[in-house]
Amino acid sequence: MNNFINKTLLNSLKRLYKTPNNALSSASSLPDVIVQNQHENDIKIYKKQTPSVLDPCDDEEVQHIAPYLKPTFNFAAYVNKSETLQELVKLGVNLHKLEKKTDVPEFILGLKFETDIKEHVILLHDLGLTVEQIGVILTKNPFILKECLDDLKVRINYLESKKFTAEMIVRIIALNPFWLSFSTRDIDKKLGFFQKTFSLTGDEVRYLTAKQPKLITxxxxxxxxxxxxxxxxxxxxxxxxxxxxxxxxxxxxxxxxxxxxxxxxxxxxxxxxxxxxxxxxxxxGCRLFRLQQRFEYLQRLNKVQFNPKQPGYISPALIVSGSDSEFASQVAQTSIQSFNTFLQTL
Incomplete structure (x- = not known):
């Protein structure tokens, strides 16, 4: 029986590798590893190769294999081995979102918490950002960890020199995690653009920046x-x-x-x-279909009156704000059931 199996394998290998008969004349020439797939009937033969840097190695640090991560990489396999990942989890960083970002997994695994991350976290925390906010910032912009600490301090000092308050600076960084990735020269040009284009005063520039920091960048x-x-x-x-x-x-x-x-x-x-x-x-900023639904409902009720000098005035701002229930009861002064019935006719 064993001779029969060996002959069968030899014939299969000859066809597979298209080698002469004498090239596979004995069982000793077979590849060293033979694996039988239990879910299929055929036998798959794997030729043993010399170790490769791409092969997983439990004895090596995860940083060593970071450059060879596959697109389907999952941080879960490394959390127990990596102090860096464990500390990021404590900060509230969403690893699931990070692993979907291009080049981020290998970058993160190449960092050491004590030398590459800790001081950045301390800097952000000293500004007044909470641990939760820092976790969100690192989730959205992990490459802030690439920035030199001295550069980050300069960028913060720039805002202070422009009379942004501590509360404003915290809000700016929290709402726009990419802010500190821009140089002071870039930020200065962007702030200057808004000031010049809209004829803003210094206070208006600061107000706008703190209100919507994403707009500036x-x-x-x-x-x-x-x-x-x-x-x-x-x-x-x-x-x-x-x-x-x-x-x-x-x-x-x-x-x-x-x-x-x-x-x-x-x-x-x-x-x-x-x-x-x-x-x-x-x-x-209201979605058009929502605006149309509510306006047409008011038309059906004969309550369209947008002149503040006339009785029955309805502020356009009230039409676009609040839930459907609030709109129905407070603006249209009907029940939500009546409004929903009307929507079914559209």
Missing amino acids: YNQRHIKKSIFTLKEEMGFTDEEYKRILLQKPRLFMNDHKKLLKTFEYLHNTMKISLETIAQMPDVL
């Missing part, structure tokens, strides 16, 4: 297009779009086409003036 081409949309396509004056910026800065990061469609519905269909929209820019 946002794609400037997109922001310029937003300015064009509000000023040229919608027709707002310089003063009006400055007011919109300070009250609702997030609008300048919104999709231009969606923003324009919402404006056209507000201005052309609902007959809301530009002045009114500029005074309550939250209406521009």
